[in-house]
Amino acid sequence: MVDEALKERDQSKSPTPTRTVYGWGWGRWAWRTLTSMRTAVILLALLALAAIPGSFLPQRNVATDPAAVPLFYRDHPTMAPWLDRLFLFDVYASPWFAAVYLLLLVSMTGCVLPRCAKLWQECRAEPTRAPTRLSRMDGHRELSVQSDRGSVLRRATEILSRRGYRVVQAPGEVRAEKGYVREVGNLMFHLSLLLLLVGMASGKLLGFEGRAALADGDTFTNVESSYDEFSRSALTRVDELTPFSVTLDGLDAEFALSGARAGEPRKFDATVTYLQADGTEKSASIKPNQPLDIEGTKLFLTGHGYAPRVTVRDGTGEVVFAGPVIFLPIENNFTSDGVVKAPNAQPTQLGFEGLFLPTAPTNEGDRSQFPGLIAPRLDLTAYTGDLGMDRGAPQSVYAIKLDGMEEVAQKQMRVGDSLELPDGAGSITFDGVSRFANFQIAYDPGKEISLVAAIFLMIGLTTSLLIRRRRVWVRATDSGPTVTVEIAGQSLTRRDLPPADLVRLERELLSLNESLERTPS
Incomplete structure (x- = not known):
């Protein structure tokens, strides 16, 4: 009975098992x-x-x-x-x-x-106290100086301060530390890395990128509908785009005329006039590596080409299209293709596919011989029928949907030539050649942030790698008529402590001696 009572008592005292709760831990x-x-x-x-x-x-x-x-x-x-x-x-x-x-x-x-x-706390902190056993530290040396302890410590403070150390003189010792700039560089590196991520994120979330091609005399207005291609970011507000307009006044292009590099571009510069929201009108030159910056929105000149000028008349003799048409280059000598659409032509819609050669060969070849405008030729294929532009589906301005179209004529045309379509459907005249420029328009609010962050990141990284942080301690102890001085240091980086500072400190402290007695450590 006694045993059973003791057993029950022990069981009653045993702790109740609890379920481990996984939460904040x-x-x-x-x-x-x-x-x-x-x-x-x-x-x-x-x-x-x-x-x-x-x-x-x-x-x-x-x-x-x-x-x-x-x-x-x-x-x-x-x-x-x-x-x-x-x-x-x-x-x-x-x-x-x-x-x-x-x-x-x-x-x-x-x-x-x-x-x-x-x-930051380390940069502001005072040098640490000297360890009890300096003999275990780097570069330890011990010497006797025939002077009083106060003079020795003041002399050590003066020497280390002159060497750029942050010095604290305490009873019986001098504590010094150097290389805080390394921690400043470390601090700069880490903050710049974070700022770089913020800059990249802001550019991806708030920026946009678009493309627009302008022929001579054309004007671009900074609204979404004016872009040939427009790529917005997640938080882009298209109704808050920087208001401005740009008119292409001309494009100057030069090519190498002879030698092994004949035909290579030597330069192409676009001259533009832009109008800002406050009514200010200015002229500017845009080059491949020199974009135009309008209140943070940059226009880059990314390409150029030719835009043949044509006049299209329908079957009633009315002009249904007149002006330059952008033809996109398909090879280095600027052989270019493009289309002309006349959806308002009567009695049937008209479409033309063309190949433009700025320097046409003397034979019937279909490739330009040189990128410069020397002997222009426009090869056209004419179609009549339904262009499909009334069906609601978007179409490229550089292609014709041939469903519902019938080929009716072809001709190789020089400037001034005309192509008359059969059955009185209309005509097209090759009036001349203009140039066009292709612009990439971009807004990236994080680009400057990222650039500044990258510069400071490199400065901080270089500083933290080149600067060595180290500590020096000087302890002075009275020992009869002389003062026993211990000097030691510590490197706070992976590189060894440079001995020059300790050697110079030892030499200048020994200058206090009238007679030197060196005691090995």
Whole structure:
């Protein structure tokens, strides 16, 4: 009975098992893991790997090459849909790329800001006290000086201050530290890295990119409908685009005339007049590497070509189209193709496909012999019928949908020639040749931020790598008629402590001696 009572008492005293609750502990562990430097480096490497497909696969919403993805679909009809399912044609707008980028931004913020606070505290902190046993520190040396302790410490303070150390004189010792600039560089590096991510994110979220081709005399107005191609970011407000207009006054192009490099472009500059929102009108020259900046929106000259001027008359004799038509170059000698559409022609709509040769061969060849405008020729194929522009589906201005169209005539035309269509359907006259310029228009509010961040990042990295942070201690102890002085240092980087400072300090302290007695450490 007694045993049973004792057993029951022991059982009653045993602690009741409790279920482990996973909550804040797991959250703190996850946050510490995410905001560690190791995780930030891994995420940075993952972001670089995630960006690789965007460098060799065509991307949507790229104004400079809008036809790249459709052409890839045409050439790879089996593989392209599978790549599209993985967002590989929209790499930089894909969910997985955004996830890695956001994780990296959070990781860098949580990692960098506390580290910056710690580095700032280290920059402001006084040199640490000398360890009890200086003999264990780097470069330790011990000497006897026939002077009083105060003079020795004052002399050491003067020497180290002159050498750029931050010095604190305490009872019996001098504490000195140098190389705080390294921590400033470290601080600059980490903050710049975070600022670089912010700049890149702001550019991707708020910027836009577009493309517009202007013939001589044409005017571009900065509204979405004026762009040939327009790629907006997630937070782009198209109703808040910078108001301005640009008129192409002329384009000056020169090519090498002879030698092995004949036909290579020597220069092409666009002269424009632009009108700002306040009514200010200015002239400017845009070159390939010298864009025009209008209140943060930049116009880059990315290409040029020819725009034949034509006049189209319909069957009633009315002029239904007159002016330059942009023909896009298809090879280095500026053989170019393009179309002319006359949807308002009566009694039937008219369409023309053409090939323009700025320097046509003397035979019937269909390739230009030189990119300069020497012997222009316009080869046209005429169509009549329904252009399909009333069906509501968008069409390219550089192509004709031939469904419902009938070919009726062809002709190779020189300037001044006309092509009369059969059955009195109309005519087209080749009036002359103008030039056109292709502009890339971009707004990236994060570009300047990223540039400044990259500059400071390199300055901070270079500073943190080149500057060596180190400490020096001097301890003076009275020992009879002399003062025993201990000198030692410590390197706070992976490189060894430079001995020059300690050697110079020892030499100048020994100058206080009237008679030197060196005691080995």
